[in-house]
Amino acid sequence: MTGNFFELKNKQALQRGQRVALVATLATLLLALLKASVGWYYRAPVLVADAFHSVADLLAIFASYFGLWLAGKKKSDRFPYGLYKAETLITLMVGGLIVWAGVELLTEGLDKLQGAVDPVHFPLVPLLVSGLSVVLSLGIALKERQVGRAINSPSLLANAGESFLDVATSLVVLAGLLLRFWRLPYVEGAVILLIALLVIKLGGSSCWTAFLLLLDANLDPQLSHALEKQVNAIYGVKGQSEVRIRQAGPFHMVECVIYTRPTLSLYRAHELADKAEQAIAAHCPHIESVFVHVEPLRNELRSAIVPVSEINGMQSCVHGHFGRAPYFMLLRLNEHEAEIEDFYFNEFLGEPKFIGLKVIKAIIAYRIDLLFTSRLGEISFYMLKDNFVDIYAVDENQTVQEVVDRFRSDSLQAIMQPTHSVDHALVEQQTEPS
Template sequence: MTGNAFEQKNKQALQRGQRVALAATLATLVLALLKALVGWHYQAPVLVADAFHSGADLLAIFASYFGLWLAGKKKSVRFPYGLYKAETLVTLLVGGLIVWAGVELLGEGWHKLWVPAGAVGFPLLPLLVSALSVVASLFIALKERQVGLAINSQSLLANAGESFLDVATSAVVLCGLLLSYWRLPYVEGAVILLISLLVIKLGGGSCWTAFLLLLDANLDPQLSRTLEQQVDAIYGVKGESEVRIRQAGPFHMVECVIYTRPTLSLFRAHELADRAEQAIAAHCPHVESVFVHVEPLRDELRSVIVPVAEISGLQSRVHGHFGRAPYFLLLRLNEHEVEIEDFYFNEFLDEPKFIGLKVIKAIVAYRVDLLFTSSIGEISFYMLRDNFVDIYAAEEEQTVQEVIDQFRAGSLQAITQPTHSIDQSLVEKPLEQP
C-alpha cells in the first residue's frame, strides 16, 4: 500500500470520527440545557448537578471533535508527520475534564449524604428528562464506542466510557429524584459517591494512557511480536527482524529492521522491503506509515544445498547435474563452522519430466540460501533466484569440503546465468533400451 493510499484511508477514518463527535456534541448540548432548565424550574438540585456533569461531557466531546479535526489536516513542511498527535493531546485534556467532573460529582454526593431533602411534589417532568438522558446517553456511548474501536480513536473511546458512566449517573439521578420524593437522601448520596469514584478512575486512566502515548510508549507489545513473526516468515529475511510501533492519534507508525544476506542486490532488497511492508499493513490495524530498513546479516548461519553422487559426508562428490542428482546434502555454514543437517534422496528421479521444478519446490521449503552445483538449467536458475537463492559454480567430482574451502576463500564463482538454455530435467526421460 502506498503512502497516498494510507493517507486517503486515514482521512476517511478521521472524517467518520469527526461526524460522530460533532453529533454527540450537539446531542449532549441539548441534554445539558434541558436538564438545567427543568432542574431550575422544578427546584431539583440533583438534576441541575447532572446538567453541570453533562456540561463537562460537552466540553470533552467537543475537544475530541476538535482533536480529530486537527488530526485530519494535511501534512506540511512544518509538520511532515501530520497532526495526528493532536488527538492524543486532546485525549489527555478530555481525561482531565472527566476527572474534574468526577470530583464535582464527589462533592455533590458527599453533600447529599448528609443533607436531608425537603418534601417535594411528584417530579414527573424531571423524571422524564432523566429517563430521556439515560436513553440518549446510552445511544451516544454505543455509537462512540463503535466508531472509536473502528478507527482506533482514544478520545472517542474515552468519551464512550464517560457516556456509559453518564448512563449510570442519569439512572442515579432518576432514582435520586424518587428517593428525594420518598425522603431517603442517604441512599442517593452513597450511590452518587460510588459513581463519582468510577468517573475519576475512568478519567485518570484516559490521562495516563494519553501521557504514555505522547511519550511514544509501546502499549501493545503483542502486536509487535506478531508483526515480527509475520516478517520473519518472509522468504529471504534472515535472522530476527525488529519492529517498533508508536501511536500518533488513532494511527500506528511502524518502523521495521529486517536482515538479509549481504550479497543481495539493491533491487532485490527493495523487493524484500516491499514484501515486509505488505505483511505489516495486512496484520497491523490503523497503519499510517511503514518504514522498512534492510540490513546485511554478518557472519550468518547459511543454509546450503549441494547435489551429490553418493552419501559420504563432506567427502561426497558433486554430481554433474542439479535436477538428476541422486542425493542432496543440506548444510549449515558460516565463516568458521560447517554442520551437516541431513541427506535427502531425490525422490523424483523416476519421474519422466519436470524433475527440476519438483526438486526446486522441495528446496524452497527448506529456506535454502546457497546452492553449489556444476550446472543448472534456465527455468531452475530463475526460479531459485526469484526465491533469494545464490548459486555458485562447483566442479563435478569435487568433494563438498573442497567446494566449501573455495567458497570461504572467495574463489568460488557465482553463477549469474543458466549454464544451458534448456533445462534437461524438464525433458522427458529417455526410455531404456531392452
C-alpha cells in the same frame, strides 16, 4: 500499498469521527440546558448538579471533535507527519475534564450524606427529563464506542466510557429525585459517591493512556509480535525481523527492519520490502504509514545444498551435473562450523528430461540459501534466483570439505548466469496443461 491510499482511508475515518463528535456535542449541549432549566424551575438541586456534569461532558466531547479536526489537517513542511497526535493530546485534556467532573460529583455526594431534605411535591417533570437523559446518553455512548473502535480513536472511546457513566449517573439522579421525595437523602449521597469514584477512575485511565501514547510507548506488544511473525514467514527474509509500532492519534505508524542475504540485488530487496509492507498492512488496522528497512544479515546460520556422487560425510565428492547427481547433501553453515543435516536420494534419476527443474521444486521446500554446483541449466538457475538462493561454481570431484573451506575464504565464484541453455521447444511442451 501507497501512501495516497493510506491518506485517503485515514481522512475518511477522521471525517467519520468528527461527525459523531459534533452530533454528540450538540445533543449534550441541549441536554445540559434542559437539565439546568428544569432543575432550577422545579427546585431540584440534584438535576442542576447533573446539568453541570453534562457541561463537563460537553467540553470533553467538543475537545474530542476539535482534536479530530486538527488531526484531519493536511501534512505540511512544518508538520510532515501530520497532526494526528493532536487527537491524543485532546484525549489527555478529556481525561482531565472527566476527573474534574468526578471530583465535583464526589463533593456533591459528600454534601448529600450530611444535608437534610425538605418535603417536596412529586417531581414528575424532573423525572421525565432524567429518563430522557438516560436514553440520549445511552445512544451517544453506543455510537461513540462503535465509531471509536472502528477508527481507533482514543478520545471517542474515552468519551464513550464517560457517556456510559452518564447513563448510570442519570439513573442515580432518578433515584435521588425519588429518594428526596421520600426524604431518604443518605442513600442518594452514597450512590453518588460510588459513581464519582468510577468517573475519577475512568478519567485517570484516559489521562495515563494518552500520556503513554505521547511518549511513544508500545501499548500493544501482542500486535508487534504478530506482525514480526507475519514478516518472518516471507520467503527470503532471514533471521528475526524487528517491528516497532507507535500510535499517533487513532493511527499506527509502523517501522520494520527485515534481514536478508547480503548478495540480494537492490531490485529484489525492494520487492522483499513491498511484500513485508503488504503483510503488515493486511494484519494491522488503522495504519498511517509503514517504513521497511532492509539490512544484510551476516554471519547467520545458512543452509546449503551440494550435489554429490556418494555418501561419505564431508569427503563426499561433488557430482558434475546438478540434476543427475545420485545424492544431495544438506549442510548447515555458520561462521565457524559446517554440519551435515541430511543426505537425499535423487528420486528423479529415471525420468527423461527436466530432472533439474523437478529437483529444484523439491529442495526449495527446505528454504535453502546456497547451492554449490559445477553446472546448472537455465530454468533451474532462474527458479533458484527467484527463491533467493545464491549459486556458487565448484569443480567436479572436489570434496564437500574443500568446497566449504573455499567458500569461507571467499575464493568461490558466484554463478551469475546459467552454465548451459535449454531447448525452448521442450520447455513449452513441458509447461503445456495436461
